[in-house]
Amino acid sequence: MAAARKRRARGGRATAPAAPPRPASPPSPLRRLAIPISLGLALALISATDRVSDQLVLTRSVWAAAGALLAWCLVLALQARRDGRTLSLHVVLRPQHYVQAMLHISVLTYWGYHWRPVYDHAWLLVAQLLFAYAFDMLLAWSRRESYGLGFGPFPIIFSTNLFLWFRDDWFYLQFLMLAAGFMGKAFVRWERDGRRTHIFNPSAFSLGLFSVVLIATGTTSLTWGQEIASTLTLAPRIYLFLFAIGLVAMYAFSITLVAGTAAIVLFGASALYSAVTGVPYFIDSEIPSAVFLGLHLLVTDPSTSPRTPVGKAVFGLGYGLGVFLLYAVLGFLGVPTFYDKLLGVPLLNLSVRWIDRMVARLREGERLPLVDAPLAPAQTNLAFMTGWILFFGAMTLAGATDGRHRGDTLPFWEMTCGEGRAQACERLLQIQTNYCGDNAGWACNELGRYYAEGVVVTPDPDRARAAFAQACELRFQAGCLNLLRPDDWLSSDPRPIDYRLLLREAGPNLVDMPEPALLTRACAHGWRSACGDSTP
Amino acid sequence: MRARLAFGLRGQHAVTEPSPVMSPSDGSRPGLMLLALLIAGVGAWMFTQTPSRGGTEPPPGAAPPPALPGFRSDAWLLPDEPLLGFVKIPEGPFLMGGTPATDPGAFDNERWSSTLSRGTVTLETYYLSRYEVTVAQFAAFVVDTGYEPAAETLAAPGDHPVSHVSWPDALAYADWLTGALAAAPNTPEPLRQRLAAGWRVMLPTEAQWEKAARGPDDRIYPWGDTADRARANFQGQTTVPVGSYACDDCPYGLADMGGNVWEWTRSPYQPYPFTGDDDVDTLGDDALWVMRGGSFTDPERNLRTGTRGGGDPGARRPFMGFRVVLATP
Incomplete structure (x- = not known):
């Protein structure tokens, strides 16, 4: 309240807080600062855990973050004492914070159960939470605002880490990324509906910004971004899981039209592309699982998205089309395509007021009869949710969500590449490169042949040799022999150990699958030699 | 508003x-x-x-090789000899394989066939390197090409045999040396002529290796028919500089044909009789490639000229290295 009065006295218009601040106890700056100091010390203590102390750079990163926070506390204490200023605090418990946080935690838990690095990351999540609370608090007090204590940092940290985190040797950049998100929330603001509010979804802002930097500097390998984007499917029935999680968010925050429209646009555009070209757009899915996650939990922040039904639908449409186009553009530029779901969100946040104005104009011109539908908003949302459930059910029955996708099978891509289908050879090359990177000797040998023969891709003897060498080191005999042959390169069928990778269908490697079942699966994938071998 | x-x-x-x-x-x-x-x-x-x-920069640990006595710093640290260490092995036949009748240490995989204990193989002239490829020579290759070796590959002193090299690593070195020798102005004329005629630096076949080790008088060990701790580095702790065990009486004067490090060959590991053909009939099997000569870790039996080891082509071990041959492909 005092801070608000001060702002008014300077001529600015104060932002009306959603919940009236309830300043608690007496104005002792040092006493309030005990909270961020404790958070900073707790952060420093995390460096004693095995997860952090095993890595020198990581330890130093945590120390540096904690040290910066404590130094900031000291400066703030001196300033507050000098100015006789009160550092105030009020409690703000908002469902969009704690419900979203619970949804994020459930995704991390389920995903981490099937991909261990997520659980290994747990201490670093705690570290980020401590940092986020302290940073957000100090930033508010430095701006002479009352700090709203609640669960706000939780969804920011979790949604950031659902899409990107830096490797241990560069983890200090993770703290900087979070700092950018909170600074964006504090400083990049506009007026909307008579309130001064932040423009960008904080996590999407920092993710988008850092994505641009990572792309521009070619440093994606400093992060786990690629692995994160491709390991969600290790969790069985991940689409169904995300759908269920999404229903909670849709019910609680009426974001059905945003997520649903984005999903429908992506399903539709993907199906259209597939019908025209004969090959799937997203290689092995109709919507990549990470995009499906993003359209439920990244783009749907109620504070930074439109509030009218039509506005939400337009917002979702923009996200769907944005992802669709960015996927192609990033692929064309040779940039990792997983950034497709991250780059568009800040731009969409920027378009919110334009969308609001457009809807208002349409409403004024009575060109939006559905806006004033007879149902109450909650009932309308339930109606939209019903439609979304039916649509998702139909997609699932059509095999467009969980389960085998035709793009999962290599023979499909070999066939479509041979037929000259759009992008099929590029996709085949990409898939073989991925499998070779995962140590499938057969895939490395095929990759070597592609580069040696120049049929699928422009000839490149150095890459051919490197791929043959890797195949050979994986004990794939044809790869070794191809290193000795100047031309007429050999190929042979995958070995069982290769099938365990090639047939995983975006799930975990089939390490324990008995060989007969493996061959049956291979036959179903279109490997003719496996059909012969498995026939009694 | x-x-x-x-x-x-x-x-x-x-x-x-x-x-x-x-x-x-x-x-x-x-x-x-x-x-x-x-x-x-x-x-x-x-x-x-x-x-x-x-x-392209040299990987960490790869430094320009220092000058080494007995090796030419202007020729990728190859031996300071008229043919840069390549020793001529004349054409002709030799008896390959082993039999317990004449060599009690012979292994089963040395038997030629179900009916023959040994076989005759005729080879054209080739030039085998006198020494195992050294760390310094491999470092020259790494510096020149930016090739990424294993972390331990270049850790030993420059005059030791290079180890921790996979079979493709060895092939890559040989291919590079072919091009380097062909392009260098100071390559000895006999080598230049052969390279111009299509000869290449390669890994030896196991027949080329065994003929050079046995010599014309069909020895069990490169220096004779009995094991001798004074003649080779075996049952020891580590590698020693190449040529540490002088062996002027070894066939063709080649050094370390027994002991120091196992040596990769370009022959797939398959039952005798030996053929020079590619092993295209067993593509479904896991690849293994023949290595010869035994190493500093081995008992004397593995130093025999007929002993055949099968190596995983991706293996990089402290006791596995190679030498090269100049021959027609």
């Missing part, structure tokens, strides 16, 4: 309606500047972290 962007930048651009704008004293302007600085700083820092920045 139409709202507008604030960003803390007062009075700029298309302000169409009066609307309260953040004043700089709100802290937005310095905050935005700080945010911009943060992003710019991160971007600049990340630019320096790009793994591939700077093009």
Whole structure:
């Protein structure tokens, strides 16, 4: 309240807080600062855990973050004492914070159960939470605002880490990324509906910004971004899981039209592309699982998205089309395509007021009869949710969500590449490169042949040799022999150990699958030699 | 009322309606500047972290090889000999394989066939390197090409045999040396002529290796028919500089044909009789490639000229190295 009065006295218009601040106890700056100091010390203590102390750079990163926070506390204490200023605090418990946080935690838990690095990351999540609370608090007090204590940092940290985190040797950049998100929330603001509010979804802002930097500097390998984007499917029935999680968010925050429209646009555009070209757009899915996650939990922040039904639908449409186009553009530029779901969100946040104005104009011109539908908003949302459930059910029955996708099978891509289908050879090359990177000797040998023969891709003897060498080191005999042959390169069928990778269908490697079942699966994938071998 | 962007930048651009704008004293302007600085700083820092920045550079640990006595620093540290260490092995037949009748140490995999204990193989002239390829020679290759070896490959002193090399690593070195010798102006004329005629530096076949080790008088060990601790580095702790065990009485004067490190050959590991053909009939099997000569870790039996080891082509071990041959492909 005092801070608000001060702002008014300077001529600015104060932002009306959603919940009236309830300043608690007496104005002792040092006493309030005990909270961020404790958070900073707790952060420093995390460096004693095995997860952090095993890595020198990581330890130093945590120390540096904690040290910066404590130094900031000291400066703030001196300033507050000098100015006789009160550092105030009020409690703000908002469902969009704690419900979203619970949804994020459930995704991390389920995903981490099937991909261990997520659980290994747990201490670093705690570290980020401590940092986020302290940073957000100090930033508010430095701006002479009352700090709203609640669960706000939780969804920011979790949604950031659902899409990107830096490797241990560069983890200090993770703290900087979070700092950018909170600074964006504090400083990049506009007026909307008579309130001064932040423009960008904080996590999407920092993710988008850092994505641009990572792309521009070619440093994606400093992060786990690629692995994160491709390991969600290790969790069985991940689409169904995300759908269920999404229903909670849709019910609680009426974001059905945003997520649903984005999903429908992506399903539709993907199906259209597939019908025209004969090959799937997203290689092995109709919507990549990470995009499906993003359209439920990244783009749907109620504070930074439109509030009218039509506005939400337009917002979702923009996200769907944005992802669709960015996927192609990033692929064309040779940039990792997983950034497709991250780059568009800040731009969409920027378009919110334009969308609001457009809807208002349409409403004024009575060109939006559905806006004033007879149902109450909650009932309308339930109606939209019903439609979304039916649509998702139909997609699932059509095999467009969980389960085998035709793009999962290599023979499909070999066939479509041979037929000259759009992008099929590029996709085949990409898939073989991925499998070779995962140590499938057969895939490395095929990759070597592609580069040696120049049929699928422009000839490149150095890459051919490197791929043959890797195949050979994986004990794939044809790869070794191809290193000795100047031309007429050999190929042979995958070995069982290769099938365990090639047939995983975006799930975990089939390490324990008995060989007969493996061959049956291979036959179903279109490997003719496996059909012969498995026939009694 | 139409709202507008604030960003803390007062009075700029298309302000169409009066609307309260953040004043700089709100802290937005310095905050935005700080945010911009943060992003710019991160971007600049990340630019320096790009793994591939700077093009092809020697990997960590690879330094330009120092000069070594007995090796030519102007010729990739190859031996300072008229043919850079390549020793001529004349054409002709030799008896390959082993039999317990004449060599009690012979292994089963040395038997020629179900009916023959040994076989005759005729080879054309070739040139086998006198020494195992050294760490310094391999480092010259790494520096020249940017090839990425294993971390331990270049750890030993320069005059020791290179080890921790996979079969493809060895092939890559041989291919590079072919091109390097063909292009260098100071390559000895006999070598240049052969390279111009299509000869190549390669890994030896196991027949080429065994013929050079046995010599014309069909020895069990390169130096004779009995094991001798004074003649080779075996049952020891580590490698020794190449040529440490002088062996002027070995066939063709080749060094370390027994002991020091196992030597990769270009022959797939398959039952005798030996053929020079590719092993295209067993593509479904896991690859194994023949290595010869035994190493510093082995008992004397493995140093025999007929002993055949099967090596995983991806294996990089402290006791596995190679030597090269100049021959027609």
